[in-house]
Amino acid sequence: MTYIGNNALVRLSACILFACIFYACKKDNSMEEITPRLTNVKLPVASNFPAVDDDFDNPLSAEGIELGRRLFYDTKLSGNNRVSCASCHRQNIAFTDAVALTNIGVSARKLDRHTPSLFNLAWSKTGLFWDGGSTNLESQAFGPLTNPDEMNQNLTELEAELKQIPDYVKRFKVVFGEEIKSANIVKSLAQFQRTLISDNAKYDKYIRNEDGVILNDLELAGMKLVKEKCASCHSGALFTDNQYHNNGLDASFSDDHEGIFQGRFRVTFNPNDLGKFKTPSLRNVMVTAPYMHDGRFNTIDDVLDHYNSGIQASATLDQSLKQNAGNPGIPISSTEKLAIKSFLSALTDHTFINNKKFSNPN
Amino acid sequence: MKKFLTSLTLAIGLFSSCSKEGDLIATTDSQGKTTLTFDATFNGTDFALNKDFTLGTKTFNFNKFRYWVSNVILVNAAGEDVKVAGSYYLIEETGAINLVGVNNEVSTTIYPATKREDVSLKEIPAGDYKAIKFGVGVDQKYNDNLSLQSGELSQLNGMTNVSWMWLTSYIFTSATGTVKDGATSKTLKVETGLNSNYKTVSLSFPQTIKIGSSKSSSIVLNVDLAKAFNGVDIIATPSVGAAQATAMATVANNYATNVFSVKSVN
Numbered sequence: 277m278t279y280i281g282n283n284a285l286v287r288l289s290a291c292i293l294f295a296c297i298f299y300a301c302k303k304d305n306s307m308e309e310i311t312p313r314l315t316n317v318k319l320p321v322a323s324n325f326p327a328v329d330d331d332f333d334n335p336l337s338a339e340g341i342e343l344g345r346r347l348f349y350d351t352k353l354s355g356n357n358r359v360s361c362a363s364c365h366r367q368n369i370a371f372t373d374a375v376a377l378t379n380i381g382v383s384a385r386k387l388d389r390h391t392p393s394l395f396n397l398a399w400s401k402t403g404l405f406w407d408g409g410s411t412n413l414e415s416q417a418f419g420p421l422t423n424p425d426e427m428n429q430n431l432t433e434l435e436a437e438l439k440q441i442p443d444y445v446k447r448f449k450v451v452f453g454e455e456i457k458s459a460n461i462v463k464s465l466a467q468f469q470r471t472l473i474s475d476n477a478k479y480d481k482y483i484r485n486e487d488g489v490i491l492n493d494l495e496l497a498g499m500k501l502v503k504e505k506c507a508s509c510h511s512g513a514l515f516t517d518n519q520y521h522n523n524g525l526d527a528s529f530s531d532d533h534e535g536i537f538q539g540r541f542r543v544t545f546n547p548n549d550l551g552k553f554k555t556p557s558l559r560n561v562m563v564t565a566p567y568m569h570d571g572r573f574n575t576i577d578d579v580l581d582h583y584n585s586g587i588q589a590s591a592t593l594d595q596s597l598k599q600n601a602g603n604p605g606i607p608i609s610s611t612e613k614l615a616i617k618s619f620l621s622a623l624t625d626h627t628f629i630n631n632k633k634f635s636n637p638n
Numbered sequence: 639m640k641k642f643l644t645s646l647t648l649a650i651g652l653f654s655s656c657s658k659e660g661d662l663i664a665t666t667d668s669q670g671k672t673t674l675t676f677d678a679t680f681n682g683t684d685f686a687l688n689k690d691f692t693l694g695t696k697t698f699n700f701n702k703f704r705y706w707v708s709n710v711i712l713v714n715a716a717g718e719d720v721k722v723a724g725s726y727y728l729i730e731e732t733g734a735i736n737l738v739g740v741n742n743e744v745s746t747t748i749y750p751a752t753k754r755e756d757v758s759l760k761e762i763p764a765g766d767y768k769a770i771k772f773g774v775g776v777d778q779k780y781n782d783n784l785s786l787q788s789g790e791l792s793q794l795n796g797m798t799n800v801s802w803m804w805l806t807s808y809i810f811t812s813a814t815g816t817v818k819d820g821a822t823s824k825t826l827k828v829e830t831g832l833n834s835n836y837k838t839v840s841l842s843f844p845q846t847i848k849i850g851s852s853k854s855s856s857i858v859l860n861v862d863l864a865k866a867f868n869g870v871d872i873i874a875t876p877s878v879g880a881a882q883a884t885a886m887a888t889v890a891n892n893y894a895t896n897v898f899s900v901k902s903v904n
C-alpha cells in the first residue's frame with residue numbers, strides 16, 4: 277500500500293467516523309428503526325394562494341393529521357368528557373359556533389371572546405387568538421384545553437386517559453415514536469388544523485378560470501367595492517392581512533378583567549396597540565355570524581352599518597377607516613351594500629364546509 | 639490499514655455515545671461534570687418556606703419560590719463559551735401546589751412539595767473555567783412553542799402561563815406568599831414571563847475552577863430573593879403578572895443583575 281493510498285484510507289475512515297456519529301445521533305430523533313415510516317404530507321396550495329412554509333418543528337404526516345382529526349372531535353379532551361374542539365368549532369359554519377359568547381364550556385360560564393373560525397391557519401403566522409397571544413397552533417391548543425371555562429382539562433389526567441385507549445397508544449407511537457404526551461397531543465391537533473384550507477369558493481374558481489365559473493355583474497361590482505373599501509385589512513387571496521387593527525368598535529379600552537378589552541395591547545404592552553384585534557378573513561364570512569371579537573354584531577348588515585356610520589374615534593383608530601373626507605367611517609350606500617354582500621357570498625367555500633376529510637371520523 | 643481500523647473502532651465507540659437529545663457531543667475521558675448549586679437566601683438569611691423575613695419595615699413569608707434556569711454556558715480560561723446541552727432546569731422550593739388552570743379537584747393536579755437547588759452539569763470538556771452565564775426564564779424559541787421539548791421543560795408542573803390565558807408561554811420566575819408592613823398585610827404573587835423579560839446572568843468566578851473526569855468540582859451561587867423586589871412598591875403592587883408590565887420588567891431586571899452572585903467555586 278502506497279503512502280497516498282494510506283492517506284486516502286485515513287480520510288475514508290474519518291468520513292465513516294463522522295457518518296457514524298451523524299447516524300447515531302439522527303437515529304435518536306427520527307425513530308425510523310422502530311416505527312413504521314410516516315407518510316409525508318405537503319399542503320396543497322392553490323395557484324391563487326401565497327406559498328406556505330413547511331413546519332420543521334412539527335412536520336406534517338398523513339398519520340399525524342388523522343390523529344389530530346380524531347383528537348379534535350374527541351370529547352375526552354375536556355375535563356368532564358363532554359366538550360371537544362368541535363363543540364365550538366363546527367365544520368358546517370367554517371369551524372365557528374354561531375353564538376356571540378358561548379357558555380357550553382365545562383364551567384358553563386360565558387366566555388369573553390367569540391369563537392374564531394378555523395381555516396387557512398397554515399398562513400396565520402402572526403399570532404393566534406383575537407389578540408395574538410399565542411405564536412403557533414401547538415401552544416395555542418393549551419389555552420382552550422386547560423381554561424376552566426372552556427375544556428378544563430388537566431393535562432396529566434388527559435395523558436392517563438388517552439393511554440387507556442389502545443388505538444390512541446398505537447397512533448401516537450406511529451406518529452411520534454413515543455408514548456402519549458401532552459406536547460404530542462397539541463402537535464397532532466396543530467397538524468390537522470393546518471390542513472383546514474379553504475380555497476375553493478366560487479370566487480376562487482372565477483379567479484383561476486376553473487370550470488367556466490364567472491361572477492355576475494353584482495358580484496363583480498361587490499368585488500371592486502371590497503377592493504376599494506376593505507382591502508387595506510382584508511387583503512390578498514386570504515382576505516386578511518393577519519394583522520391587528522382598531523376598527524372603531526369602542527371609544528375607550530378599560531383595563532378591567534385582566535385587560536380583556538385592550539386587545540393586542542395586553543400582549544405587546546405597546547400603547548399603539550390599544551383596542552386592536554386580529555383581522556378575520558372575509559372568506560366564509562356569510563356563514564360565520566355573529567361578528568367581531570365579542571360577537572356583538574348579529575348580521576353582516578350590522579357590520580356594514582358599523583363601518584358606514586358607527587365607527588368610534590380613539591387614538592389608535594386605524595387610519596384606513598377614515599374614508600369619509602378624513603373623518604371616521606367608510607361610506608357605503610344601500611346599493612353598494614347589496615353588491616358587497618353578493619360578492620361576500622361568492623367567498624363561501626361549500627367544498628370546504630362539506631369536505632369529509634375534515635369531518636368527525638366516527 | 640491499522641489507522642483505518644483504529645478510526646473505525648473509534649467510530650463504533652462513538653456510535654453509542656451521543657446524548658439522548660441527539661447533540662453532537664462525543665464522550666471521551668477528557669470530559670467531566672460539575673455541580674451547580676443555587677443557594678436561596680433572603681437578605682443574608684438562609685431561605686425557607688413559611689418563615690418570616692424582615693426587609694426594612696416589611697415582613698415577608700413565602701410558600702413558593704420557583705424559577706427556570708436555561709442555556710447554561712461555562713466560559714473557559716481562553717474566554718470561549720462552552721454550552722451545556724439541553725440545559726433547562728426548574729429550581730424550586732415549594733410546598734404542594736394546586737396547579738392553576740387545571741382541575742384542582744383531581745389529586746393528580748397537586749404538584750408535590752419539592753426543594754431543588756442542585757443541578758449536575760455533565761459532559762463538560764475538561765479544562766479551567768472562569769465564568770458562568772445562564773438565562774433566567776425560557777428563551778423565545780421554547781417560550782413561543784410549548785410543544786418543543788428540551789431538558790426539564792414541561793407543561794405539567796404549573797410553570798406555564800395557563801393562568802395568563804392569553805399568553806401561552808412559560809412563567810419564568812414565581813415567588814408567592816404574604817408581605818406585611820405595619821397593620822397592612824397583602825397576598826404576595828410576583829411572577830415574571832414574556833420574551834422581553836428573558837434575561838441572561840453573567841457571573842465571573844473569584845478564581846478559575848478545574849473540571850475534569852478525575853476531580854469533582856462545584857459552583858455555588860447565592861440567590862438573594864429580597865433583591866428581586868428592588869424598586870417595586872410591593873405593598874402597592876403585591877401581585878405582579880402579565881398585566882403589570884412595568885413592575886414585571888423591573889423584577890426581571892433584578893433577576894438579571896441583582897439576585898444572583900457567586901458564593902464559592904472549587
